[in-house]
Amino acid sequence: MGDVIPFRRPRRSVDDQNGRALCRSGHHKWEIVQGQRFDVKQGRLVTVFRCKRCNAIKNEAR
Numbered sequence: 001m002g003d004v005i006p007f008r009r010p011r012r013s014v015d016d017q018n019g020r021a022l023c024r025s026g027h028h029k030w031e032i033v034q035g036q037r038f039d040v041k042q043g044r045l046v047t048v049f050r051c052k053r054c055n056a057i058k059n060e061a062r
C-alpha cells in the first residue's frame with residue numbers, strides 16, 4: 001500500500017494549554033466585564049470579572 005498520511009487534528013496551542021493549567025490552579029486571566037455594579041445581596045458596589053480563558057466569573061467588592 002502507499003504512504004499513510006496521519007490525520008492531524010487541530011491541537012490547542014501550548015499557550016492555551018498552559019493557560020488552562022493556570023486556571024485549574026486558580027490563576028485566572030481576569031478582565032472586567034462590568035464595573036461598579038450595585039449588588040443588592042451584598043448591599044455594596046462590586047466589580048464583575050470574567051476569565052478570558054475559561055469564562056469563570058467572580059465578583060469583587062470595592
Ligand SMILES: [Zn+2]
Pocket residue numbers: 023027028029051052053054055056
Ligand atoms: Zn480561568
